[in-house]
Amino acid sequence: MSRKHTAALVGNPNSGKSALFNALTGARQKIANYAGVTVERKAGRLTLPSGEPVELLDLPGAYSFDAASPDEAVTRDVVKGTFEGEAVPDVLVLVLDAANLEQHLVFAQEVLELGRPTVVALNMVDLAERDGLTLDPEALSEALGVPVIPTVAVRRRGITELAAAVAEAETHADEEAHKRWHLTLPERRLSAKHMARAAILSKSTRHTIENGVDRILLNPWIGPVILFGLLFVIFQAVFAWATPFADALEGGVGILSAGVTDTMASGIFRDFLTEGVLAGVGSVVVFLPQIIILFAFILVMEASGYMARAAFLMDRLMAGVGLSGKSFIPLLSSFACAIPGIMATRSIADPKDRLTTILIAPLMTCSARLPVYAVIISAVIPDTSVGAGVGLQGLVLFALYVAGIIGAMVVALVLRRTVTKGAASGFIMELPRYQLPRVKDLAIGLWQRAWVFLRRAGTIIFVATIALWVLLSFPKAGEGESQLDASYAGVVADAIHPVLEPVGFNREMSLALVPAIAAREVAVSALATTYAINAEDEDLAAQGVTERIAALWTLPMALAFLAWFVFAPQCLSTIAVARRETNGWKWPIVMVVYLFALAWIAAGATYWIAVSLGL
Amino acid sequence: MTLDGFDSGRTARITSVDWAILAEDEGKRLQALGVDEGAEVAIVHRGVFGTRDPIALRIGNMTIAIRRAHAAAIEVEGA
Numbered sequence: 001m002s003r004k005h006t007a008a009l010v011g012n013p014n015s016g017k018s019a020l021f022n023a024l025t026g027a028r029q030k031i032a033n034y035a036g037v038t039v040e041r042k043a044g045r046l047t048l049p050s051g052e053p054v055e056l057l058d059l060p061g062a063y064s065f066d067a068a069s070p071d072e073a074v075t076r077d078v079v080k081g082t083f084e085g086e087a088v089p090d091v092l093v094l095v096l097d098a099a100n101l102e103q104h105l106v107f108a109q110e111v112l113e114l115g116r117p118t119v120v121a122l123n124m125v126d127l128a129e130r131d132g133l134t135l136d137p138e139a140l141s142e143a144l145g146v147p148v149i150p151t152v153a154v155r156r157r158g159i160t161e162l163a164a165a166v167a168e169a170e171t172h173a174d175e176e177a178h179k180r181w182h183l184t185l186p187e188r189r190l191s192a193k194h195m196a197r198a199a200i201l202s203k204s205t206r207h208t209i210e211n212g213v214d215r216i217l218l219n220p221w222i223g224p225v226i227l228f229g230l231l232f233v234i235f236q237a238v239f240a241w242a243t244p245f246a247d248a249l250e251g252g253v254g255i256l257s258a259g260v261t262d263t264m265a266s267g268i269f270r271d272f273l274t275e276g277v278l279a280g281v282g283s284v285v286v287f288l289p290q291i292i293i294l295f296a297f298i299l300v301m302e303a304s305g306y307m308a309r310a311a312f313l314m315d316r317l318m319a320g321v322g323l324s325g326k327s328f329i330p331l332l333s334s335f336a337c338a339i340p341g342i343m344a345t346r347s348i349a350d351p352k353d354r355l356t357t358i359l360i361a362p363l364m365t366c367s368a369r370l371p372v373y374a375v376i377i378s379a380v381i382p383d384t385s386v387g388a389g390v391g392l393q394g395l396v397l398f399a400l401y402v403a404g405i406i407g408a409m410v411v412a413l414v415l416r417r418t419v420t421k422g423a424a425s426g427f428i429m430e431l432p433r434y435q436l437p438r439v440k441d442l443a444i445g446l447w448q449r450a451w452v453f454l455r456r457a458g459t460i461i462f463v464a465t466i467a468l469w470v471l472l473s474f475p476k477a478g479e480g481e482s483q484l485d486a487s488y489a490g491v492v493a494d495a496i497h498p499v500l501e502p503v504g505f506n507r508e509m510s511l512a513l514v515p516a517i518a519a520r521e522v523a524v525s526a527l528a529t530t531y532a533i534n535a536e537d538e539d540l541a542a543q544g545v546t547e548r549i550a551a552l553w554t555l556p557m558a559l560a561f562l563a564w565f566v567f568a569p570q571c572l573s574t575i576a577v578a579r580r581e582t583n584g585w586k587w588p589i590v591m592v593v594y595l596f597a598l599a600w601i602a603a604g605a606t607y608w609i610a611v612s613l614g615l
Numbered sequence: 616m617t618l619d620g621f622d623s624g625r626t627a628r629i630t631s632v633d634w635a636i637l638a639e640d641e642g643k644r645l646q647a648l649g650v651d652e653g654a655e656v657a658i659v660h661r662g663v664f665g666t667r668d669p670i671a672l673r674i675g676n677m678t679i680a681i682r683r684a685h686a687a688a689i690e691v692e693g694a
Binding site: 063064066068069099100101102103106107131185186189210211214215218220223224308311312313315316319325349350426427428429430431 | 638640641643644645646647648649651659660661662663666667668669671674675676677678679680681682684685
């Protein structure tokens with residue numbers, strides 16, 4: 001047969017499906033979206049014992065076909081063969097958590113009713129044994145009428161047997177489906193109970209570790225302290241550990257750029273490569289270390305089962321502004337970069353919750369703001385101590401983070417009462433069992449996130465940088481005229497300057513905002529270029545941007561500039577991702593307008609207050 | 616009595632659920648998780664701050680988090 005065969009993993013959330021998928025397919029996975037919906041489509045290649053390759057799909061976890069979320073709807077439609085553009089899978093691999101049989105058998109029966117060739121993976125049998133359960137796979141196989149293979153995905157136990165069973169089931173792929181009798185939910189629940197009982201040989205009343213661990217981690221007093229301690233460590237790590245790698249990457253881009261400059265004849269094309277492509281793409285790549293470190297923590301929190309506990313602890317706080325604990329995970333990601341943060345909102349079932357979270361994600365202080373903050377703070381804030389070993393510069397940086405968080409909470413509150421008004425969202429979430437994450441699964445997850453980030457942000461930044469380079473480089477300046485003044489960007493800066501003048505911005509600051517539309521950190525290099533070009537003599541040109549700012553900006557001006565960057569949506573990639581995730585331009589436009597309005601008000605308020613205080 | 620007022624740690628049997636006061640999606644989600652008439656549940660943890668929201672519920676071998684507002688729609692008796 002020449003037709004390409006397909007199989008799909010189906011099962012409840014937290015059945016260990018993804019670990020099983022990794023064990024069956026290895027690291028070569030293709031991640032895309034299902035047509036028309038923002039649900040991630042994960043596919044890989046499973047090699048059968050005969051050597052025949054089969055495309056294996058990892059379908060989103062579902063509790064039932066009566067879909068409550070877009071993810072579940074995709075699973076239902078693909079399995080039933082009603083999803084346009086997706087072939088109905090030849091074989092279904094039904095993944096059950098061995099320790100949670102009674103619950104997972106409810107959905108299992110719904111899948112088996114379809115009568116498709118199916119193999120059951122009785123997964124995580126080791127965890128069931130840890131809980132004191134001894135299971136009889138054969139009894140279960142008899143009750144379900146399909147092969148049941150015990151597996152431990154994380155230890156590759158049962159993987160070859162499962163592949164063999166898929167191969168066997170595949171021989172029946174072209175037969176007519178033997179639809180089974182349709183049961184109602186209570187009937188399915190009852191028979192799940194009977195089947196689970198029959199399959200459990202012995203059950204010792206050993207206490208599960210969850211209760212003991214949760215007693216500490218979910219303790220109303222100790223739990224939040226542990227969570228905030230952990231968050232503190234994560235932020236330390238993201239900013240301290242990433243620096244050497246980011247510096248190395250920056251150095252690498254610099255060497256590459258110097259190499260191009262040395263080897264190529266000067267001209268427009270060389271400028272395009274060094275000032276456009278390398279500078280632009282390089283400005284994104286330097287954030288990769290921070291993103292990888294933050295995601296390493298997030299993946300460990302997810303794989304271990306702690307993330308659901310963090311959501312549990314944060315739920316009350318989020319409920320205060322009309323959101324739920326589920327928004328915590330995307331917002332945490334947004335501290336590295338709003339792009340993966342906005343993509344992570346897919347796990348939020350409630351559409352209004354999800355939209356609100358997307359709209360406030362850019363207010364979390366992402367790593368692209370750090371270069372701007374660092375340069376301005378070191379230029380205008382004295383490096384003194386405010387006591388107890390706390391430096392004034394660090395305090396200002398901390399205040400900027402807090403301003404973003406408070407801003408986000410206030411905006412969420414307002415949005416939930418206006419544009420995303422609706423019934424208060426609920427919070428229903430399974431708290432999975434604790435598990436030791438496996439290094440290989442983490443590595444695969446990290447690689448996928450890093451690649452998605454580089455590809456998406458890289459392509460958008462790439463295009464934007466070319467456009468901006470053109471705006472900055474043309475038309476060419478005449479004799480004695482600065483390139484920035486003469487360029488189209490300079491014209492744009494002149495046009496927006498009257499709007500920004502009242503909030504304390506000088507012309508250089510307004511100009512810096514134009515290229516920084518692509519990415520915030522570009523503001524720093526734009527200021528550097530402006531001051532270098534406009535320097536009256538060599539000595540001034542040799543000064544760094546920090547010294548020039550210290551000399552030319554007043555404190556209120558600098559503070560206004562910082563306040564602007566807490567809110568301004570100066571990131572084309574974020575806007576593009578928001579458009580994709582909300583399927584239209586309406587919400588990205590709302591986001592951009594409200595964020596610019598807030599930025600202007602915040603900068604203005606900061607400037608006017610600072611001036612009136614005589615700073 | 617309703618589940619939100621039930622003692623922590625004690626097993627409760629669900630006698631009825633007022634689906635009408637729950638959002639449709641949330642009702643479906645609860646049902647899919649097994650929260651339905653006849654099920655036996657126990658509150659194992661209560662959340663932070665004054666309102667003690669959300670709550671963690673043990674159902675079978677699974678722990679799920681729900682809000683007190685959901686628990687208030689669930690009528691229970693001691694099991």
